Amino acid sequence: MNETVKYLLDEQHLPRFWYNINADLPQPLDQILHPGTQQPITADELEVIFPRAVIEQEVSTEREIEIPQPVREVLRQWRPSPLYRARRLEKALNTPAKIFYKYEGVSPAGSHKANTAIAQAFYNKAEGVKRITTETGAGQWGSSLALAGSMFGLEILVYMVKVSFNQKPYRRAFMETFGAQCIASPSDTTASGRAILAEHPDSSGSLGIAISEAVELAAQRDDTKYALGSVLNHVLLHQTVIGLEAQKQMEMADAYPDMVIGCTGGGSNFAGIAFPYIGEQMRGGHTIQSIAVEPSACPTLTKGRFAYDFGDTAHLTPLCKMYTLGSTFVPPGFHAGGLRYHGMAPQISHLAALGYIDPRSYNQLECFAAGIQFAKAEGIIPAPEANHAVRAVIDEAEKCRESGESKTILFNLSGHGHFDMQAYTDYLGGKLKDLDYAENEVAMALAGLPAIG
Amino acid sequence: MNETVKYLLDEQHLPRFWYNINADLPQPLDQILHPGTQQPITADELEVIFPRAVIEQEVSTEREIEIPQPVREVLRQWRPSPLYRARRLEKALNTPAKIFYKYEGVSPAGSHKANTAIAQAFYNKAEGVKRITTETGAGQWGSSLALAGSMFGLEILVYMVKVSFNQKPYRRAFMETFGAQCIASPSDTTASGRAILAEHPDSSGSLGIAISEAVELAAQRDDTKYALGSVLNHVLLHQTVIGLEAQKQMEMADAYPDMVIGCTGGGSNFAGIAFPYIGEQMRGGHTIQSIAVEPSACPTLTKGRFAYDFGDTAHLTPLCKMYTLGSTFVPPGFHAGGLRYHGMAPQISHLAALGYIDPRSYNQLECFAAGIQFAKAEGIIPAPEANHAVRAVIDEAEKCRESGESKTILFNLSGHGHFDMQAYTDYLGGKLKDLDYAENEVAMALAGLPAIG
Numbered sequence: 025m026n027e028t029v030k031y032l033l034d035e036q037h038l039p040r041f042w043y044n045i046n047a048d049l050p051q052p053l054d055q056i057l058h059p060g061t062q063q064p065i066t067a068d069e070l071e072v073i074f075p076r077a078v079i080e081q082e083v084s085t086e087r088e089i090e091i092p093q094p095v096r097e098v099l100r101q102w103r104p105s106p107l108y109r110a111r112r113l114e115k116a117l118n119t120p121a122k123i124f125y126k127y128e129g130v131s132p133a134g135s136h137k138a139n140t141a142i143a144q145a146f147y148n149k150a151e152g153v154k155r156i157t158t159e160t161g162a163g164q165w166g167s168s169l170a171l172a173g174s175m176f177g178l179e180i181l182v183y184m185v186k187v188s189f190n191q192k193p194y195r196r197a198f199m200e201t202f203g204a205q206c207i208a209s210p211s212d213t214t215a216s217g218r219a220i221l222a223e224h225p226d227s228s229g230s231l232g233i234a235i236s237e238a239v240e241l242a243a244q245r246d247d248t249k250y251a252l253g254s255v256l257n258h259v260l261l262h263q264t265v266i267g268l269e270a271q272k273q274m275e276m277a278d279a280y281p282d283m284v285i286g287c288t289g290g291g292s293n294f295a296g297i298a299f300p301y302i303g304e305q306m307r308g309g310h311t312i313q314s315i316a317v318e319p320s321a322c323p324t325l326t327k328g329r330f331a332y333d334f335g336d337t338a339h340l341t342p343l344c345k346m347y348t349l350g351s352t353f354v355p356p357g358f359h360a361g362g363l364r365y366h367g368m369a370p371q372i373s374h375l376a377a378l379g380y381i382d383p384r385s386y387n388q389l390e391c392f393a394a395g396i397q398f399a400k401a402e403g404i405i406p407a408p409e410a411n412h413a414v415r416a417v418i419d420e421a422e423k424c425r426e427s428g429e430s431k432t433i434l435f436n437l438s439g440h441g442h443f444d445m446q447a448y449t450d451y452l453g454g455k456l457k458d459l460d461y462a463e464n465e466v467a468m469a470l471a472g473l474p475a476i477g
Numbered sequence: 478m479n480e481t482v483k484y485l486l487d488e489q490h491l492p493r494f495w496y497n498i499n500a501d502l503p504q505p506l507d508q509i510l511h512p513g514t515q516q517p518i519t520a521d522e523l524e525v526i527f528p529r530a531v532i533e534q535e536v537s538t539e540r541e542i543e544i545p546q547p548v549r550e551v552l553r554q555w556r557p558s559p560l561y562r563a564r565r566l567e568k569a570l571n572t573p574a575k576i577f578y579k580y581e582g583v584s585p586a587g588s589h590k591a592n593t594a595i596a597q598a599f600y601n602k603a604e605g606v607k608r609i610t611t612e613t614g615a616g617q618w619g620s621s622l623a624l625a626g627s628m629f630g631l632e633i634l635v636y637m638v639k640v641s642f643n644q645k646p647y648r649r650a651f652m653e654t655f656g657a658q659c660i661a662s663p664s665d666t667t668a669s670g671r672a673i674l675a676e677h678p679d680s681s682g683s684l685g686i687a688i689s690e691a692v693e694l695a696a697q698r699d700d701t702k703y704a705l706g707s708v709l710n711h712v713l714l715h716q717t718v719i720g721l722e723a724q725k726q727m728e729m730a731d732a733y734p735d736m737v738i739g740c741t742g743g744g745s746n747f748a749g750i751a752f753p754y755i756g757e758q759m760r761g762g763h764t765i766q767s768i769a770v771e772p773s774a775c776p777t778l779t780k781g782r783f784a785y786d787f788g789d790t791a792h793l794t795p796l797c798k799m800y801t802l803g804s805t806f807v808p809p810g811f812h813a814g815g816l817r818y819h820g821m822a823p824q825i826s827h828l829a830a831l832g833y834i835d836p837r838s839y840n841q842l843e844c845f846a847a848g849i850q851f852a853k854a855e856g857i858i859p860a861p862e863a864n865h866a867v868r869a870v871i872d873e874a875e876k877c878r879e880s881g882e883s884k885t886i887l888f889n890l891s892g893h894g895h896f897d898m899q900a901y902t903d904y905l906g907g908k909l910k911d912l913d914y915a916e917n918e919v920a921m922a923l924a925g926l927p928a929i930g
Contacts, residue, residue, distance in 0.1 A: 028550055028554040030488065030553060032487065032488070034485065034487075097481055098481060100481050101481040101561070101856060108554070132857050132858075171856050174852075174853045174856070175565075175856065193902065194647070194898035194899070194902075197899070197901045197902040197905070198858065200901075200905055201849055201852055201898075201901050202852060202853060203853060399654055399655060400627045400655060400656060403554060403585040404585050442895035442896065443895065443898075445646070445650035445651060445654075445896075446650070448650045448653075449647075449649075452650070452653055452654070
């Protein structure tokens with residue numbers, strides 16, 4: 025009745041290489057453009073805010089990129105992460121579906137974000153950087169970079185989206201415990217922040233605004249670089265350890281997924297689990313359904329436009345071709361702060377446009393209901409972001425119950441909800457509401473997109 | 478520089494038996510007495526509040542007691558838990574000491590408490606119990622029992638010490654997410670609670686009071702039993718999986734501890750890691766130093782009296798021979814809520830009286846400082862309770878630096894601090910104070926001890 029089925033890999037199976045999906049794309053990605061000239065950006069120009077090694081990864085088309093030994097030596101504290109068969113959830117749903125989940129909440133920061141934080145901190149340290157600036161939504165990324173900074177001896181400055189800063193004081197405390205500095209965004213410490221505050225003194229902030237603030241500071245000082253927790257190719261690359269491990273663990277379970285499911289904000293945890301499988305598919309392997317799940321109140325893939333746009337609100341970042349709701353769009357303050365981003369990773373956008381990814385969206389109440397159902401069966405309380413993936417999994421498993429099909433579902437449980445308990449309290453107390461999709465605001469933001477390409 | 482050294486056991490090495498230290502004691506424990514008659518209590522009398530299987534374990538002198546298969550099937554979700562060599566901490570301290578830690582924060586409830594919660598829920602379910610009442614201090618035990626109740630389909634009612642209930646709303650949310658009911662203690666739902674409130678309307682509560690409330694309810698209904706998260710023999714027994722696994726993992730590391738360290742409130746996490754080693758010692762094996770670390774504001778082992786006392790404030794529980802500060806003593810509201818107990822496990826008390834255990838106490842500020850030092854080096858933020866163990870470890874490692882000795886230190890990192898971030902915020906903000914040892918109150922409580930034995 026209560027059998028836990030766990031697939032563990034020993035440390036020898038911690039991947040030695042990341043998987044770079046650029047090597048297998050049927051058509052290459054569109055180039056990244058300079059925010060001022062709108063011409064293809066050069067490595068030298070990117071080096072104002074990023075270390076050289078990361079820029080090389082951003083444009084690399086090598087299929088395998090070696091994981092530096094010092095990065096592996098930290099990752100192995102919690103990696104390979106466990107893969108579970110969710111037998112108790114299957115029983116609770118009375119479904120013939122086989123549900124597997126890869127659990128990334130085992131990292132000391134509680135989510136997959138640590139996978140890239142450790143790598144980015146390593147590369148920055150190796151190139152003599154003293155300080156890294158960044159943004160954070162839910163706080164998972166900021167916590168991970170704070171942890172990584174502490175491991176490699178780097179100063180970390182985090183702009184935290186104001187609505188999350190207020191909702192999640194424990195995340196801030198987590199970052200500060202590791203010695204990082206955490207500032208609510210928009211703030212008066214940057215020109216971008218002050219410009220937003222002048223126009224919207226009550227702004228609850230957004231990832232796009234926080235990115236502007238962090239990038240602005242990084243561009244000002246030679247000893248300071250910027251790190252991004254999602255969206256860019258190198259970040260998604262660093263997350264592929266998830267899927268590479270999962271492939272071996274699914275083999276141990278003698279199973280191959282019919283569908284792979286992850287939630288998407290910027291796209292990195294979804295890419296982490298799905299890209300190694302999509303890569304196999306593009307090289308002629310099994311065809312799988314890759315489901316990217318986003319919040320209905322910030323429906324980038326399902327209602328956005330595939331176009332060139334800025335990564336931030338103040339238009340300091342390069343332009344990427346991606347699904348976007350418009351970089352001036354500020355998503356409403358729902359509880360999955362990690363999914364409140366106007367854009368989507370260019371690689372995921374490209375694959376979605378090519379038909380390799382199946383996006384869908386859910387409202388937050390149905391996601392919390394799914395998360396609690398999962399917790400009661402499996403014992404782990406998911407982060408509100410991950411609840412979106414859980415919702416889709418339960419829906420698919422229920423479809424299998426109706427149809428009698430025994431599909432194999434693999435999903436990424438990208439983080440635990442220990443720092444999100446206020447959201448659960450609000451949900452259980454009936455205080456949480458579904459938030460409207462701000463159709464008019466998105467239309468206005470999309471109308472303002474630069475006319476390129 | 479950043480090398481993580483981890484010793485993992487596969488599931489085949491999850492222990493099949495618990496280790497019962499009663500089998501190896503040079504003198505047997507003193508008997509448990511009935512609270513009314515003060516005569517040795519019978520199994521039938523204990524059955525009013527505990528299931529039969531647990532009562533049998535309480536008095537067993539068998540060295541090995543089999544772990545039921547359904548319990549192992551749940552435990553293996555996170556067990557065997559990892560053992561780490563704290564190389565980064567050793568480097569930071571510049572010590573020749575070798576520091577190892579067993580990490581129990583990997584359980585879904587975040588601490589070692591789940592080890593016994595799962596076992597107790599199983600035995601209650603097997604005997605037809607519908608509802609379990611309990612108390613919780615920091616919330617680790619209540620969370621664990623809530624989780625276990627959800628796994629085995631039992632109703633859980635938790636009396637949470639009021640000071641922790643207010644300090645830690647996320648712990649309450651955690652329990653409620655799993656469907657448990659959580660009430661601040663002292664409450665008006667029981668006669669014991671109402672009696673305390675009548676005399677001390679502002680009482681911040683204590684584990685002793687919360688136990689009275691939970692026991693009172695359990696004694697009233699046949700379908701309801703009571704579960705205790707520490708102190709009693711069967712609880713300590715269930716925690717020995719920690720030390721049994723650690724013994725195998727230390728062998729993998731080709732090391733044997735010179736000292737084993739754990740924090741002590743009721744004593745279960747310390748017993749979990751130390752008893753298998755103390756048992757070896759009593760059977761003629763290596764002599765080790767077993768250090769039990771308690772808060773200076775609740776110094777049971779270092780300043781208490783070894784005498785018969787009640788487990789609770791209202792004197793509803795049986796009497797045990799133990800180190801105690803007096804069952805009417807209410808410890809001040811420091812942040813390690815799990816260590817705010819007037820008594821100490823009879824087995825630990827007995828071993829301390831026989832000279833097998835070396836107790837010491839620390840104030841909370843020095844413990845938080847140690848916890849932050851540990852977090853920055855090892856990446857894991859300890860629970861405030863575990864910070865007491867960390868403080869002793871760092872002190873011992875620093876002594877090794879002075880003496881040049883390369884001692885091997887093993888400690889139990891009993892839980893993470895994700896639900897204790899308010900305490901870290903207060904500490905980092907300079908708002909935390911050391912709390913005085915309430916010498917007069919303890920003297921009064923000790924003066925009120927029953928004159929037995």
